[in-house]
Amino acid sequence: MDEETALVVESSSPTNTLNHKRDVHILCWAFLLIFLAYNAVQNLESTINTEGSLGTISLGISYVSFAVFSVVASLVVRKLGTKNALILGSTGFWLFIAANLMPTWYIMVPASLFLGFATSMIWVGQGTYLTSTAHSHADDYDLHEGTVIGMFNGEFYGMYACNQLVGNLITLALLRDGKGGKTTGTTLLFVMFLCSSTVGSILIILLVIPLQAYSGLQQAFVWAEYTKHLIKPTLGERGVGGAMAVYGVFDIICSVAAGRLTSGLLSITIIVSLGAFIEAIVLCLLLLNYSISGGLLSTLYLLLIGGMWGIGNGVLNTQLSAFLGILFKHDLEGAFAQLNLCQSISIAVVYFLSPNISLQTMVVIMLTALCISVVGFLFLTLKIEKVFSRHAS
Known part of the structure; x- marks a missing residue:
């Protein structure tokens, strides 16, 4: 490595x-x-x-x-x-x-x-x-x-x-x-x-890596949709603070752990794939309207969703930044300016769409964006490996 x-x-x-x-x-x-x-x-x-x-x-x-x-x-x-x-x-x-x-x-x-x-x-x-x-x-x-x-x-x-x-x-x-x-x-x-x-x-x-745009979408999703449609109806506005605290704890732990495990393109690809898989599970549960009845179990289930989403966010933030740092060594300013632009536009899109569409529709959009982003990312890493293998030979 x-x-x-x-x-x-x-x-x-x-x-x-x-x-x-x-x-x-x-x-x-x-x-x-x-x-x-x-x-x-x-x-x-x-x-x-x-x-x-x-x-x-x-x-x-x-x-x-x-x-x-x-x-x-x-x-x-x-x-x-x-x-x-x-x-x-x-x-x-x-x-x-x-x-x-x-x-x-x-x-x-x-x-x-x-x-x-x-x-x-x-x-x-x-x-x-x-x-x-x-x-x-x-x-x-x-x-x-x-x-x-x-x-x-x-x-x-x-x-x-x-x-x-x-x-x-x-x-x-x-x-x-x-x-x-x-x-x-x-x-x-x-x-x-x-x-x-x-x-x-x-x-x-689309000339920009789709995963950059999705990283903004998934952050705004938890801020706008998770809190409004899942936490507030069950735990009230006071519960939003507790749920987001759980999200933050898992985000912190996963960010540090993912950063320690990063050693090159292969590790980045594996970690991103795992994080995307975790977020896909959450989105599928929401799409199927899966829920748990009962006070404490229902609360724990909603907090678990927030924790899983925190894991996904920690993975994408650390690995996307590491990926750009490796790939764009000679143009770091442009690469991270591009990342910030993509994320801010994506976050704005979610906030503008949120009042006008249902949670189910937003979940479908998120799941579609996740699939496109991961496929595009994996395709890009394969192309990178081929290019550098050709140069090495």
């Missing part, structure tokens, strides 16, 4: 992503979905937002903002990391399209300013990410760098160029000339474009 750890740490091969071609495909589709929506909206601005030339002035503001922020974009991207910059950049296009549903000066101008900033982020992030991925692919497979860079850029810009065709065909299909010179179907069109931009942003997020 010492030899394995040294190999992973000291390898000069960039391993921010192991399936380079897949990541390029994801990036291509993400930009197509985002820009088919944005560029089609941009084409319409001078014709649908004509009062006071709101549409054209908004676009002018966005490009001035783009020029200004481009001066510092490389510094910001370096600080955030390329993947975080891509995610942040995608939000600007979504907000600008959404602003067109209520086009007023107070909404469009701020959206345009932020769009300029987002545009600088997404394009610097795209160029950096695509080039670094090409370098990694060339290194891992002993290929000529120039050839790989040209191939990846050709695929990306070929796909990106489709946005004008697809986006404007959607515009042609949905907009209708109404009576009195008014155009109908704009609301439906913008909603369609918002959905397209959303899917594009989600694809960019």
Whole structure:
């Protein structure tokens, strides 16, 4: 295990992503979905937002903002990391399209300013990410760098160029000339474009390890769902404190124990798998509505669920951090910034969904996310082993 750890740490091969071609495909589709929506909206601005030339002035503001922020974009991207910059950049296009549903000066101008900033982020992030991925692919497979860079850029810009065709065909299909010179179907069109931009942003997020996102989901689940749906109805609000104390005790013990047992990729994989299995048991019990009737036994059962979830949380926190520390030795700031971003977004998603869906629905979402995350993590570790085995030989 010492030899394995040294190999992973000291390898000069960039391993921010192991399936380079897949990541390029994801990036291509993400930009197509985002820009088919944005560029089609941009084409319409001078014709649908004509009062006071709101549409054209908004676009002018966005490009001035783009020029200004481009001066510092490389510094910001370096600080955030390329993947975080891509995610942040995608939000600007979504907000600008959404602003067109209520086009007023107070909404469009701020959206345009932020769009300029987002545009600088997404394009610097795209160029950096695509080039670094090409370098990694060339290194891992002993290929000529120039050839790989040209191939990846050709695929990306070929796909990106489709946005004008697809986006404007959607515009042609949905907009209708109404009576009195008014155009109908704009609301439906913008909603369609918002959905397209959303899917594009989600694809960019998929460039990030899914387990990072799940680590945030599972923390928020116990804070929002476990306390509200399980503890409060049985033990009252006072019982929330006791239950979360039990959760904390198991979290502490497991974090320390898992940290002591960590020695390399193999140990991390085994410990993560065990933690995921424990959380899967809890989720299955909740999904099946399994419960124990009776005062003391019922209380102990609910506390046991909290303790098991604390074990899972301790495992994921320690092992995910150790995994990033081993894998991203030369870009620790970007790796942990990415982890924090994924976790905070995931936690926010749970808090926003919690008031609007049932516990059973949330459990289904969590179980699905857990399965996807673990499969993705195991696939990634296998790819890492193959890459480093190839370098070792």
